[in-house]
Amino acid sequence: MRLISMQNSVPVSDDLHHQPAAKRARGSRKIAGRALVLLASLGFLLVLFIQILHTTGTSTAGFSDWRPILIAYPVWAVAFGIGQVLTRGERGQRALFLLPAVFFTVAVVIFPTIFGIYIASLDWNLSSIEGPRFSGFDNVRGMLNDTYYWNALGNMVFYTAAVLGEYAIAFGLALLLSAEIRARKFFRVVFLLPMMLSPVAVSWMIGKSLMEYRFGPAATLARYLGWDNPAFFASPWMARFSIQAMDAWVSIPFIMIILLAGLQAMPKEVQEAAKVDGANGWQSFWHVTFPIMLPVSITVLIIRIIFKLKLADLVINVTAGGPGGATDTVSSFIYRVYRDRSNVGYGTALAMVYLLMIIVLLTVLLRLSKRWTQKIV
């Protein structure tokens, strides 16, 4: 067989190496392969069908749990792989490199997403004795009238807009750290430290200690500066700004380090040319550095927005969404619905809608940014 001879021929000649891969399997093997895939698929579907009937109470035959289906899936996957090799020969073998990743993605991403959509259509409170009930779009309709959800979304607009502020500060720091300053390496490491801290640690160290009203050094300093009642989390806007400040402290280093990498990759000649042409500092930044950095900036902003939309830990720990929902985020609200109230169906529906919103927002952002970056480049 050609395949075997290929494996035995050492070293492989260039001719062989560049052979087109379309080594097709023989007819009988093709049939065997197809039969194997068909049988395995039928077997898998049959087991699945029996278990669905059993779970829905239509049939008494079935398994006590879904574990056999979990085992049937990889068995079917292996049979499918063998079937591919038998049917498609070498092309089938190539497919084997890809198939595990595909099956894995189907198992841990695509199936859970579809299952999540199904859960989102249920009226399912864990305390309900009847268990889950199909309710169609009731959860989404409920969401439309849920003032807490819309309030949290409104807050997300503020938090997301604040990313621009974080970006501006990070850009300034990146410019400083890319300049020829003393102890540059030391500062680079120091400025990165907040990023390495867990937001939960930050919420305790800063939100609940440093900014603590009674003994926190930040509150003491504020009193010294003339603020009588330095309560960082008692009024809505102050609380919102305080949460944002903490999140910014953790995240600015991330933006900064990406921008710094971009600045260092920037050709020095362009800056020098600008200088020769008589541009001052601001002009060379605004007309040269900033436009060149735009693709990096857009990338880092989009990554940062994705992270920002998931903001929850700081809020849950420091303010629990208060005062009066002023600092609530969509994620922290979903956390309460799902965890404190065991409202699985509604919580999943909220998360699914939010996922859709994020996908749409990011698609739009990416398209817009593509136009901008293309114009510049």
Added chain:
Amino acid sequence: MVKQQEHDQHPAMHPSRRTVLKSAAGAAALGTSGALGAFSELAFAQANLRAEITKIPGVGKGAPTDADWQKVGELCLGPTKASIKEGEFKGVELSFMGLNNQNLHNLLFRGFLKPWEAYTGARISWIDLAQADYNPRLQQAIATGTVDFDILEMGAPFEGDVCGKGLASEMPDWVKKQIDVDDYVDYLKPPVGTWNGKTYRVTIDGDCHNFNYRTDIFSDPTLAKAWKDAGNSTDWGVPKTWQQVQAVTKFLKGKKIKNQNAFGYLDAPKPWGGFGFYFLGSRASAYAKHPDDKAWLFDIDTMKPRINNPAWVRAIQDVIDALPFEPADQLNADPNTTGFQQFLAGIGSMIPWWGDIGQVAKASDTSVIGDVVAFDILPGSDDVYNSKTGKWDKLSSGPNHAPNCAYLGWGVYVMARVNGDEKKHKAAWSAAAHLGGKDLSLWMVMYPSGFQAHRTSHFLYDEWVAAGYDRKYITSYLNSQLASYNHPNRAVEPRIPGIFQYYSIAEDELTKIFAGKVDAQTGANNIAAAWEKLTDQIGRERQIGLYKASLGV
């Protein structure tokens, strides 16, 4: 094992001089009735055992260690040995799910049960959960039919979810006898721990909110003078009603005590995973819990929420009115803040809390109020709302008191999945009975364990003093609890499924009210609407039935 048996016999045969003196009165009484004999030996043995275990390691002699827990567990094995043969449960494997809060709960249970495992031959595997993970883990296990534990540490509010769904095993009579269920304080007796007339729970904890106040502030002559100067006709002293609490809180704003800003009552407006609602409940119970009515949170026959009735709205309004007179950042204070960062640190003069404050105030290095704190039942109200007539009643007996028996404490439950296996069933119940044993429980309520007094026998003050407690302090502390537990008008937790969901929703709306976004009545109406929706989602008819069962009507 021999060594242990000798140890058990020793105190019975050779009572110490001290114990003899301590028990002299009781012994004399028995002697005159002619019952002195084997019974008195038992009494001596038990008194001696109690005195012995409560000295391990000794109050004020550092935190108990695993070795101490094991020692206590071993000394308290007597009742187990009386009903179980050595090695009887060899080969039995049990799974125990509980908490690991503050490195207590399950960690203590491990130590207590080690000698039990060694004696009976059973083996226990542990599922440790943080408080925040507990509810979701339990609910998911119930909802998905994946109960993977045989013994469960659980709070009474979850009984609706577990016992109401037939997931718990009914307590055998021999266990009731072994743990002496008649010794429980009144409010922990049935219906608590029971469901549809069947007993499920080995009680290891008792819970109520008591009133913690500062003695120095309420005996301060300067403040007393200022109080009179302000035109008050009453004497300066510890408030007995919520009306007085409000007046004192408003008066103390801007006053100084020991050169520090004085504050009155401390509210906890920030949500706390549902538990914060209990603190509004403590403010509301005297207004809302009428002596002629067992219910105070929902109407019994319809589950119509009472949260928006005039009594609850008045309590909410009290918080709104008091907040400007409390510390400036009070809006961001949850009960953990009011209890541990404010009151124990010397800020504020009155808070409601569970017994933890009293346990920690004396023992912890972080507390600065150990010598100036005392305890009482929650304040009353001059009038109480009558839900049936829709009117405020003034009782002829004086102010209405309704101590808030919040949460009802932790218990140990055996799951129904052991019912099919007789040996396992007996083993699981034996382990639960060992943990809930009368003597072992005394040690648990005296030392840091996460549990507080819950048996009548826990209120023998001499035992506390002998263990190292200050008599005046412990008398005040225990009296406040005993009076709450046994109060005829106590407000008892509704043990219905999803009760924390109700509390959690209320907390969200309350934070909006306290932040000034909506007024008290509108906010309370919003809570009521959300509660109605939740009741429908969980199942109204069933909730009504379970609510009635939980109130024993």
